[in-house]
Amino acid sequence: MPPTHHPAAWDDPATRRAWAKLVTCALLGQILWPAAWLGLLTWYVTMSKTWTLWFFFVPLLYSFYRTFLQPSYISWAFRTRRLLRAYPWQVFEEPESGIGKVPGATAGDVWLSFPHPERPDEKLPMILKVHLRSMWWRRRLGRGYATGKAQQIREVWFAGDPRFAAVIAASGPRRFQVVQQRPVDKRGAADPRGADPAALARARRAGVRLPDADADSVTG
Structure with missing residues (x-):
């Protein structure tokens, strides 16, 4: 754990x-x-x-x-x-995942969903971009947890805020992967999604760019 x-x-x-x-x-x-x-x-x-x-x-x-x-x-x-x-680590056993069929995802996009920090009953999907770095995760997600490969991510460690960005890891931790929500403007700003000031301040410390401030000016 x-x-x-x-x-x-x-x-x-x-x-x-x-x-x-x-x-x-x-x-x-x-x-x-x-x-x-x-x-x-x-x-x-x-x-x-x-x-x-x-x-x-x-x-x-x-x-x-x-x-x-x-x-x-x-x-x-x-x-x-x-x-x-x-952000601290959180553990999710068999988090919901899928391929496509969520807003912003194409037919081949793989995603994981995590609870909204302020509304735990609401799940927020986070899409893994197609990239060499994400291939290990993409081969193991979206088809349930019955196969041997999928068992390797039956327990997912999560450090972040699903409204903005996070690091996911296989139990250990190992196989770090950054996941983030799609930006809402051409500058790459994230959607604040009604987050409270404390959550926004923490997101900026983590390097998230928000519409009302330039996160790049905050040193990490």
């Missing part, structure tokens, strides 16, 4: 260790993917047998893609830390 006595998830040593592993992998990727791309490119250019170049084409493209994608992993890791510093 998670350390519910902590006022914030970040206060738990296991959470900090899991985050340290996450950010270390992100920073190593920033070094290793460009090195892999340059190495493959050099080999590609210097190979004398033309037919062998096809073996390097796909790895070359993928390493190039990851080179430019990797900075987003680093910023994502630090956004995860802001949320973990602002």
Whole structure:
């Protein structure tokens, strides 16, 4: 069970260790993917047998893609830390999930729903964006908890506010994933959804951008 006595998830040593592993992998990727791309490119250019170049084409493209994608992993890791510093862990056994059929979701979107903080009988779905980071979760959600893979997320840890954004994790914690509500304007602002001032202030500390203030001006 998670350390519910902590006022914030970040206060738990296991959470900090899991985050340290996450950010270390992100920073190593920033070094290793460009090195892999340059190495493959050099080999590609210097190979004398033309037919062998096809073996390097796909790895070359993928390493190039990851080179430019990797900075987003680093910023994502630090956004995860802001949320973990602002909210405590909560545990949900077999949270409701599905594919499509909720507002804002396309036919293939996977989502989880969590109780509204002020109206527990009301559930708020949070959609997982299609991204490499979310694939582990997407393969396990939306089809019940009967399969072996789905059993791995039978217990979901949740740190955040489902009206805005949160970190979800498999029991441990492990497999951190940031989920958020769709923005309501082009600036990426979240819908306040009638939240009280304390909830809005906490959301801003966690890095959530709101229409009435720029969360980027708040240091986490």
